[in-house]
Amino acid sequence: MSVEMPVSRRFVRSSVSEPSFQAAIGQNDAQSKAWSQLAQLSLYPEHGSSFRGRHVSSHHQIDSARLALVPTAGPSRRQPPETIDTVRFLQAVTASLELDEVLDALNEFLHQAFEHGGWEYRAPNDEFRLTGGRSERHRIEYNLTLNGQDLGALKLMRGRRFSEDDQQRIEGLLALAAPAVQNALRFSHVNRQLERDPLTGLGNRRALTLQGEYWRADSVRHHHPLSMLVLDLDRFKAVNDTYGHPVGDRILCKVAETLMTVTRTADLCVRLGGDEFVVLLPETGPEAAQDCAERIRCALERQFVETESGRRVGISVSIGAATLRSDMSLDQLYQHADAALYVAKQARDTDNAGPRTAPITACGHRTIRKE
Numbered sequence: 001m002s003v004e005m006p007v008s009r010r011f012v013r014s015s016v017s018e019p020s021f022q023a024a025i026g027q028n029d030a031q032s033k034a035w036s037q038l039a040q041l042s043l044y045p046e047h048g049s050s051f052r053g054r055h056v057s058s059h060h061q062i063d064s065a066r067l068a069l070v071p072t073a074g075p076s077r078r079q080p081p082e083t084i085d086t087v088r089f090l091q092a093v094t095a096s097l098e099l100d101e102v103l104d105a106l107n108e109f110l111h112q113a114f115e116h117g118g119w120e121y122r123a124p125n126d127e128f129r130l131t132g133g134r135s136e137r138h139r140i141e142y143n144l145t146l147n148g149q150d151l152g153a154l155k156l157m158r159g160r161r162f163s164e165d166d167q168q169r170i171e172g173l174l175a176l177a178a179p180a181v182q183n184a185l186r187f188s189h190v191n192r193q194l195e196r197d198p199l200t201g202l203g204n205r206r207a208l209t210l211q212g213e214y215w216r217a218d219s220v221r222h223h224h225p226l227s228m229l230v231l232d233l234d235r236f237k238a239v240n241d242t243y244g245h246p247v248g249d250r251i252l253c254k255v256a257e258t259l260m261t262v263t264r265t266a267d268l269c270v271r272l273g274g275d276e277f278v279v280l281l282p283e284t285g286p287e288a289a290q291d292c293a294e295r296i297r298c299a300l301e302r303q304f305v306e307t308e309s310g311r312r313v314g315i316s317v318s319i320g321a322a323t324l325r326s327d328m329s330l331d332q333l334y335q336h337a338d339a340a341l342y343v344a345k346q347a348r349d350t351d352n353a354g355p356r357t358a359p360i361t362a363c364g365h366r367t368i369r370k371e
């Protein structure tokens with residue numbers, strides 16, 4: 001089964017089709033060449049004065065991240081000093097383990113020297129992209145490798161051509177920065193594992209907290225709606241008891257797969273634990289959340305898992321929905337959605353519905369107003 005983490009679901013696509021210069025860097029000889037090239041480089045970025053990338057989306061959903069370069073002092077026209085301060089450069093690119101911050105630092109130095117207008121970083125296997133600045137006509141692309149490890153590709157763009165000399169100097173800087181990029185990629189990989197539910201591949205509670213807090217703050221600040229769905233499988237214990245845990249596990253995976261298919265790429269689907277899932281819906285008010293809950297419930301009702309004896313086991317869920325109010329914490333939003341889920345389960349039991357028959361989807365915001 002392949003269920004992608006949110007991180008790999010959204011890319012910042014670029015429409016680049018021009019031929020690009022490519023260079024592998026980071027071999028030992030390239031490293032030593034880099035040092036000699038750097039001796040000729042003239043880079044000296046002023047702290048905080050130039051072309052800093054800004055993370056405009058949560059770093060926990062890197063797939064949706066965009067780095068916008070914000071020129072704070074306009075393009076630099078001053079002559080750079082005679083020599084590059086390699087210590088400052090290395091300090092800057094190694095100051096953080098966050099990939100976007102490493103790329104920020106790198107691009108800040110590159111901008112001081114080469115005044116590129118935009119850049120794009122493509123992670124290995126095209127897993128995600130980070131971009132900054134604006135698209136410009138002349139582009140140069142480097143495949144980054146270090147001791148044989150693919151570190152992705154960095155593309156720089158500017159209005160005028162990159163000379164041979166520029167290219168060599170950029171290569172030199174990239175060779176120096178490559179270990180920092182490698183460490184940041186490893187860090188990002190570890191972080192993603194920490195935020196992933198190992199069984200289903202969905203996000204886990206940690207992912208929900210990190211992304212949810214970010215979206216909650218964003219929603220309050222910009223008065224954008226944010227809704228949450230809490231899903232719980234119906235009579236899942238009976239499924240486990242009757243057909244065994246492996247079948248139960250496959251059902252959990254099927255639910256995850258269906259959630260990823262039915263929800264928008266901007267939504268976050270997580271498995272909280274056991275048979276409980278949460279879908280966080282940015283830019284979504286109560287009616288749309290209710291629609292989404294119904295869509296999910298109906299889609300799951302059409303799914304089944306086949307046992308070894310050929311028996312089809314269907315899937316039934318109850319769903320509670322709630323929409324954020326500006327005075328609510330993320331926990332409170334969850335509590336409201338969970339209360340709505342409880343109402344849905346109660347209604348199912350009152351109706352005497354058997355397992356996997358249609359539950360009622362309760363809408364949290366209505367429950368909240370009654371309180």
Ligand SMILES: Nc1nc2c(ncn2[C@@H]2O[C@H](COP(=O)(O)OP(=O)(O)OP(=O)(O)O)[C@@H](O)[C@H]2O)c(=O)[nH]1
Pocket residue numbers: 199232233234235236237238240244245246247248249252273274275345
């Ligand atoms: N197969 C499998 N089962 C799990 C896993 N984690 C928890 N469970 C089981 O999921 C079941 C959860 O049952 P409950 O939610 O308490 O109850 P339920 O039977 O779904 O009843 P209602 O929620 O009232 O419909 C328990 O039997 C757990 O043992 C897992 O990773 N795999």
